[in-house]
Amino acid sequence: MKYIKQVLGGDLRQYTMVVALGLLILIFNVISDGRMLTSSNFQNLLSGNAYVLVLALGMLMVIVIGQIDLSVGSVAGFAGMVMALVAKNYNVPWWVAVLIALAIGILAGAWHGFFLSQLGIPGFITTLGGMMIFRGGVIWISRSISVPAPEELKWFGAGYLPEWGPSFTGMNNSTLVLGLIGIVCFAVGQIRKYNRSKNSPVGETPLWAVVTRIALMTVLIGYFTYLFGSGRVGTSFPVPGLILLLLTIIYHIITQRTKFGRHVYAVGGNKAAAALSGVNVKRTYFLTMMNMSFLAAVAGILFVGRSTAAGPADGTSWEMDAIASVFIGGAAVSGGVGTILATIVGGMVMAVLNNGLMLMGVGADKTQVIKGFVLLAAVAFDVYNKKNGKSSIIGRIFSK
Amino acid sequence: MERNSYILQMQGITKEFPGVRALDDVNLNVHTGSIHAICGENGAGKSTLMKVLSGVYPYGTYDGKIIYMGQEMKFKNIKESEHAGIAIIHQELTMIPELSITENIFMGNEITHKGLINWAEERAKTSEILKKVGLTINPDTLIKHLGVGQQQLVEIAKALSKNVKLLILDEPTSALNEADSANLLELMKGLRDKGITCIMISHKLNEIAEVSDAVTVIRDGHTVESYDVEAGKVDEDQIIKSMVGRSIENRYPEHEPKIGDIIFEVKNWCIEDPEVAGRMVCKNSSFNVRAGEIVGFAGLMGAGRTELMRSIFGKNYGIYRGGSIKIKGREVTLNSVEQAIKNGIAYVPEDRKNLGLNLLDSIRKTVVSADLDKITKGGLLSPDMEQSAAEEYRKSLKIKTSSIDVGVTTLSGGNQQKVVLSKWMFTEPDILILDEPTRGIDVGAKYEIYKLIHQLADQGKAVILVSSELPELLGMADRIYTIFEGTITGEMMSYEANQESLMKKMTITSNS
Numbered sequence: 001m002k003y004i005k006q007v008l009g010g011d012l013r014q015y016t017m018v019v020a021l022g023l024l025i026l027i028f029n030v031i032s033d034g035r036m037l038t039s040s041n042f043q044n045l046l047s048g049n050a051y052v053l054v055l056a057l058g059m060l061m062v063i064v065i066g067q068i069d070l071s072v073g074s075v076a077g078f079a080g081m082v083m084a085l086v087a088k089n090y091n092v093p094w095w096v097a098v099l100i101a102l103a104i105g106i107l108a109g110a111w112h113g114f115f116l117s118q119l120g121i122p123g124f125i126t127t128l129g130g131m132m133i134f135r136g137g138v139i140w141i142s143r144s145i146s147v148p149a150p151e152e153l154k155w156f157g158a159g160y161l162p163e164w165g166p167s168f169t170g171m172n173n174s175t176l177v178l179g180l181i182g183i184v185c186f187a188v189g190q191i192r193k194y195n196r197s198k199n200s201p202v203g204e205t206p207l208w209a210v211v212t213r214i215a216l217m218t219v220l221i222g223y224f225t226y227l228f229g230s231g232r233v234g235t236s237f238p239v240p241g242l243i244l245l246l247l248t249i250i251y252h253i254i255t256q257r258t259k260f261g262r263h264v265y266a267v268g269g270n271k272a273a274a275a276l277s278g279v280n281v282k283r284t285y286f287l288t289m290m291n292m293s294f295l296a297a298v299a300g301i302l303f304v305g306r307s308t309a310a311g312p313a314d315g316t317s318w319e320m321d322a323i324a325s326v327f328i329g330g331a332a333v334s335g336g337v338g339t340i341l342a343t344i345v346g347g348m349v350m351a352v353l354n355n356g357l358m359l360m361g362v363g364a365d366k367t368q369v370i371k372g373f374v375l376l377a378a379v380a381f382d383v384y385n386k387k388n389g390k391s392s393i394i395g396r397i398f399s400k
Numbered sequence: 401m402e403r404n405s406y407i408l409q410m411q412g413i414t415k416e417f418p419g420v421r422a423l424d425d426v427n428l429n430v431h432t433g434s435i436h437a438i439c440g441e442n443g444a445g446k447s448t449l450m451k452v453l454s455g456v457y458p459y460g461t462y463d464g465k466i467i468y469m470g471q472e473m474k475f476k477n478i479k480e481s482e483h484a485g486i487a488i489i490h491q492e493l494t495m496i497p498e499l500s501i502t503e504n505i506f507m508g509n510e511i512t513h514k515g516l517i518n519w520a521e522e523r524a525k526t527s528e529i530l531k532k533v534g535l536t537i538n539p540d541t542l543i544k545h546l547g548v549g550q551q552q553l554v555e556i557a558k559a560l561s562k563n564v565k566l567l568i569l570d571e572p573t574s575a576l577n578e579a580d581s582a583n584l585l586e587l588m589k590g591l592r593d594k595g596i597t598c599i600m601i602s603h604k605l606n607e608i609a610e611v612s613d614a615v616t617v618i619r620d621g622h623t624v625e626s627y628d629v630e631a632g633k634v635d636e637d638q639i640i641k642s643m644v645g646r647s648i649e650n651r652y653p654e655h656e657p658k659i660g661d662i663i664f665e666v667k668n669w670c671i672e673d674p675e676v677a678g679r680m681v682c683k684n685s686s687f688n689v690r691a692g693e694i695v696g697f698a699g700l701m702g703a704g705r706t707e708l709m710r711s712i713f714g715k716n717y718g719i720y721r722g723g724s725i726k727i728k729g730r731e732v733t734l735n736s737v738e739q740a741i742k743n744g745i746a747y748v749p750e751d752r753k754n755l756g757l758n759l760l761d762s763i764r765k766t767v768v769s770a771d772l773d774k775i776t777k778g779g780l781l782s783p784d785m786e787q788s789a790a791e792e793y794r795k796s797l798k799i800k801t802s803s804i805d806v807g808v809t810t811l812s813g814g815n816q817q818k819v820v821l822s823k824w825m826f827t828e829p830d831i832l833i834l835d836e837p838t839r840g841i842d843v844g845a846k847y848e849i850y851k852l853i854h855q856l857a858d859q860g861k862a863v864i865l866v867s868s869e870l871p872e873l874l875g876m877a878d879r880i881y882t883i884f885e886g887t888i889t890g891e892m893m894s895y896e897a898n899q900e901s902l903m904k905k906m907t908i909t910s911n912s
Contacts, residue, residue: 196784257780259772266769269758276716276747276755277770277823278738336760 003209017330017342017378021349028356035359039231042224043238047158047306049351050240051076051299053344055322056329057251058295060343061288063326064255064268066335067123069292070319071112071130076300077315078134079104083301084147084310094150098301105297108134109290116289117282123289131319139312146311149304157305159239171229172236179225186221187214240302247298252340264288269336324371325350328378349374406467407432407566407597408453413464415448415457422448423462424621430566430614431628435588435598437612439605439639441700441868445621446601450568454488455481469565487559488568491575491702493551495558497544502526504543505558529557533587548676549580556587560596567591568599573607574702577679585611603700605907609634617642637900640907644870644899652875653847655854659878660691664831664862669723671711671886681707681718683886689831689862694853696877696894697866698902704886705866706750709833713747714740727831741770746829748820750836750866756820757808764790764804766819771827793822797852814845821852832856833864838872850876870899882906 029036055072062069083101087094108130115126161174169176190210197205228237255261263284266274275281299318304310329346331338353374357367408430415423423445430436440446451457453466455475466473468484475481495504502522511518511525526539533553543551552572559567569588573581588598588611602608608615616626617639624642671682681704689695699705710717712725714737725732727743734740740747749755757766767790768775775785790804797818801811808819817837824832834853838846853876857863867873873880874894882890882905890905 196787253780257783259776259781262765262769262772262781265760266758269760270754272755273749273758276710276713276737276749278714278736278741280736280738336758 016381017328017345017349021345021352024349024352024356028352028359032356032359036356037227039227039229039235041355041359042227043160043231043235043241045351045355046241046244047238049347049354050238050244051302051306052318052321052325052351053244053347054247054295054299054302055318056325056343056347057247057340058292059319059322059326060329060331060338060340061251061255061264062123062292063323063331063333064264064335064338065285065288066268066271067116067285067289068323069112069123069127069289071108071127071134072292072296072299072322073315073318074131074134074138075105075108075293075296075315076303076318077138077310077313078108078300079297080149080300080304080314081138081142081147081310081312084149084304085141087150088147094152097150098153101301102294102297105294105300106290107293108296109293110286112293113286113289117285126289135316138314142310142312144312146309148309149307151308153301153305154308155239155305156243157240157302157307159305160234161236161239161242163234163236171226172231173229175225175229175237178237178242179221179229182221182225183218186217190214240306243298243302247295248340248344255340260284260287265336267335321350322347324375328375330378330382333379346378349378405432406430407469408599409465409467410449410453411465411467413449413452413462413466415452415462422621423452426464426618426621426623427626428616428623429626430597430599433592433595433597434613435592435600435611436614436616437608438599438601438616438618439603439608439643440618441643441870444618444643446618447570448621449618450488450570450599450601453481454478454486454568482562485563485565486568487562487564487566488570489552489555489559489572491571493548493555495543495551495555498542500540500542501530501537501546501554502539504554505529505539505561507558509562525561526557529561530554532560533557534583547580549576549583552576552580552584553587564596566597566599568601570601571603571702572600573602573604575676581607603907605634605636605639608639609636615639619643637904640900640903644903651847651871653851653854655857657694657878658692658858658860660693660860662688663691663728664689664864665726666712667724667726669708669712669725670721671707671718672721674718680721681886682711685723685883685886685888687881687888687891689864691830691860691862692857693879694857694863694865694877696873696880697864697883698870698873698880698906699866699868699883700906701868703883703906705883706835707886708883709747709835709864709866710749712740713737713745713833716747741827741829744828744830745833746770746824746827746831747833748824748835748837750839752813752816752820752840757816759809760807762805762807763794763799763801763811763819766808767793767804767822767826770823774826789826790822793819793825797822798848812845814841814848817841817845817849818852821849825856829861831862831864833866835866836868837865838867838869870902873902874899 025036035041055076059069059072079101082104083097086092086100087097112123112126112130115121116123161172163172165173190213194205194207194210255264263274263279266277266279267281267284271281300315303314325347326338326343327333327346328349329338329342329344331343350371353371354367357370406429408428410426410428413423413426414421426445426449428449438446452462455477458476459474468486473484496507505526506522511521523539530537530539533556535550535553535557537550543554546554556567572584576584585607588600592598600608600612612629612634614626614628615634617624619642665688667686669682669685670680673679673681685708687695697705707717711720714734716737725734732743734743753759758769761769764786768786772781775782775789777785787804793799794801794804799811799815799818799822801815808816811819837853838849841849853863853865865873865877874897877894880892880894880897880902881888882902884906892901
């Protein structure tokens with residue numbers, strides 16, 4: 001046990017949800033006779049859930065400041081619809097339409113942010129209004145009809161990385177390179193951390209633990225690289241997955257390593273103390289809400305790309321999936337606690353549940369019921385642990 | 401009703417909290433049909449005593465006897481004491497603003513008929529009770545539409561509706577203007593004449609002198625003095641003496657001040673209460689601080705010390721109604737806390753847990769939190785710089801912890817305060833405002849914090865020390881301002897001041 005602790009670094013409870021995710025994947029794989037862990041299934045799983053996870057990234061920050069955003073599904077649908085309409089009716093290049101969609105996201109967020117930060121109307125109300133306004137807006141401008149999207153967008157929503165180079169690797173070489181980059185980055189990060197720990201008064205992390213850690217991660221990344229890269233020719237790690245990966249890294253850095261990120265946690269943890277430490281609380285509220293709707297637009301674009309058309313019902317109840325992901329990831333309802341990486345794990349739990357139950361032939365109705373119970377169980381477990389004076393289970397995963 | 405019999409006798413009340421003896425063998429005897437004043441400094445034990453009496457601290461958690469109307473009482477909760485006819489009117493009003501006077505008065509005691517509220521009867525009874533406290537307003541008026549003074553009267557009316565025999569008023573006039581205060585005192589006299597006994601806790605000695613029949617002074621959890629007086633002939637100086645009468649022991653480190661030029665100057669500062677329109681929390685306050693000087697601010701709770709400091713700190717409190725700030729001779733406008741920090745001001749708030757710290761944070765994140773720019777390299781926060789900063793303060797301030805990565809909640813009060821001080825020292829301020837920096841900290845840690853304050857002053861910083869403890873101010877400050885009801889009432893060099901002279905200026909006495 002002590003050795004496992006040293007490898008994982010500290011509190012094992014943090015990894016509960018990661019372990020749960022791993023077990024879930026393995027169990028579903030057994031039950032579905034190996035249909036879970038196949039290239040095509042995982043490619044689908046990732047591109048089919050990337051948009052919800054993108055929403056969850058923004059939602060995490062919204063929940064950390066102690067607010068909630070109910071409008072994200074509507075905003076995503078609205079931005080996607082405007083993009084499709086602009087591209088179809090005004091004959092502009094696809095990328096102009098994308099920029100317009102993103103701008104709409106930013107404006108919608110500024111709208112919500114204004115009411116929250118300047119007038120002090122709680123985010124729940126502000127975005128409940130936004131939810132209706134933008135949902136109505138989508139139906140209005142589309143006249144309730146689906147609008148085909150530019151062909152080029154398909155690459156963003158469901159595309160694959162290019163094939164190139166030698167074929168003796170037996171897999172998609174873009175995916176291979178991606179996997180190698182991942183392994184190298186992790187290893188370099190660990191070694192730098194190890195060097196830093198030499199000066200730490202807590203004591204140096206044993207070298208063997210660092211090596212084991214790197215080895216374990218290499219096997220894990222290596223396996224998924226193989227899984228994604230060895231599918232049917234022409235497939236690879238999906239493009240929406242790559243976009244999600246990049247956004248995850250960017251938002252991980254924003255929340256953990258920037259002044260703005262610190263302010264988000266400070267405002268959520270203790271608003272009055274934050275204000276007395278020079279944090280502009282209103283500005284933090286405004287930017288967080290604006291960022292959320294910007295990411296909603298990104299999610300809308302990914303979804304339209306994947307389904308090749310913008311529909312009037314796009315985005316319906318996405319906010320619920322995004323909020324569930326954040327809470328399964330251990331964020332606190334009262335704000336101040338939660339991380340991007342844990343949120344991604346929470347979102348993946350939801351995605352794997354959806355996918356696995358579908359593979360087992362369970363209907364959408366029962367899937368919904370099961371997801372509801374999982375959400376309650378995860379949060380109840382978290383609350384129970386906190387009440388007993390233990391730190392959040394995975395709320396602080398990888399933080400520091 | 402006979403004047404000489406006791407309605408209440410509290411005998412040998414002792415109440416301990418972990419590590420502190422808040423009350424030590426306190427005796428209180430209150431005559432039936434009198435107004436009995438209880439005086440004492442902040443933290444002397446007055447409120448604890450009242451909580452023992454009203455059952456907030458149930459029987460068994462304290463030692464001693466409560467004899468009320470000739471019987472020994474063993475209250476388990478407030479309900480029981482209320483039932484016996486004891487009511488407390490708290491400093492903070494406890495009514496529900498969105499409900500009407502009637503609803504508030506009968507809250508929890510609704511008059512019902514077959515499960516439905518009998519509004520007609522409740523309303524009629526309310527009008528009747530309101531008349532007793534001299535209010536002639538519609539009982540359907542919502543509480544939020546009443547002034548503070550009227551709310552207080554409704555609060556008293558509510559107590560009367562429950563057939564109260566002993567009414568306890570905790571700082572009843574602290575939030576009232578003069579006319580309302582006078583009105584309230586008149587009402588108290590009227591109630592006394594109707595046989596209702598009042599216990600009044602107050603800092604306002606002139607008011608005590610005006611109405612009380614007996615005075616008990618509590619200091620450091622002991623009854624110091626208790627005697628009958630004749631209303632209008634109370635010796636205020638004697639009360640002050642017994643309130644503070646303790647010698648300053650050698651609890652403060654030696655220090656030779658190196659005082660330079662004036663670097664911080666506030667002129668005619670005026671701030672309005674954000675919640676009560678028209679009530680000025682600071683009235684034309686002017687003061688200055690020199691480099692290397694420790695300037696104390698003495699004032700009782702609610703005098704407006706904290707409000708003054710927070711409004712200076714980037715208008716963090718209240719509505720600005722005029723005044724100017726000069727730092728090193730240059731006039732500055734500070735509209736946000738961020739600007740205040742940039743201009744070299746730091747403010748350590750009195751309420752450590754609610755205002756000073758984010759309790760979810762670790763030590764390392766807290767130390768750097770007021771100046772993140774200092775650890776930013778290429779747009780990103782540097783964990784290395786953060787770590788070395790936190791480690792540096794951990795060592796220099798001797799913060800007792802296993803690691804800087806642990807949460808601040810794991811620390812003791814003294815160590816938490818050191819973390820808060822680190823946070824502000826990290827911003828390298830020129831002007832350091834410390835609001836009750838040693839509250840809730842044990843003696844040893846206090847001494848360390850005092851030494852730290854001296855070090856900061858020796859570095860040429862202007863230090864403002866706000867404190868409720870007069871010995872602390874006399875032991876630490878070079879110069880002391882006194883403040884009462886938002887007005888700076890005096891300025892003294894600390895070598896010429898003593899507790900009595902300060903206390904005189906912190907309370908309003910009729911002969912001043």
